[in-house]
Amino acid sequence: xxxxxxxxxxxxxxxxxxxxxxxxxxxxxxxxxxxxxxxxxxxxxxxxxxxxxxxxxxxxxxxxxxxxxxxxxxxxxxxxxxxxxxxx
Numbered sequence: 001x002x003x004x005x006x007x008x009x010x011x012x013x014x015x016x017x018x019x020x021x022x023x024x025x026x027x028x029x030x031x032x033x034x035x036x037x038x039x040x041x042x043x044x045x046x047x048x049x050x051x052x053x054x055x056x057x058x059x060x061x062x063x064x065x066x067x068x069x070x071x072x073x074x075x076x077x078x079x080x081x082x083x084x085x086x087x088x
Contacts, residue, residue, distance in 0.1 A: 005045060012038050029067045036060035 015035040022028040036059030043052035 005042075008038055008042055008045075012042070025071055029064055029071070032067070033060045033064045036063075 012035065015031050015038065019028050019031045019035065022031060036055055039059065040052045040056045043049075043055055
């Protein structure tokens, strides 16, 4: 069980660092979602199901949806896709 916890903690650190270095906003949001899901599993291992449910609902659910809506409203998703097409 300790190995699984260690792997989760390493993945959590990797997600936290990679969000800071991600160039694409959409990628940052997806990494943030995975960070929240890993935290959810950690809360379950710590025997706190109420916090796990809250983390899954708020962290991976509501916050990510709000980020996606914000990117859509500022048209950042279309702009990034167009930039990638021009480069490729």
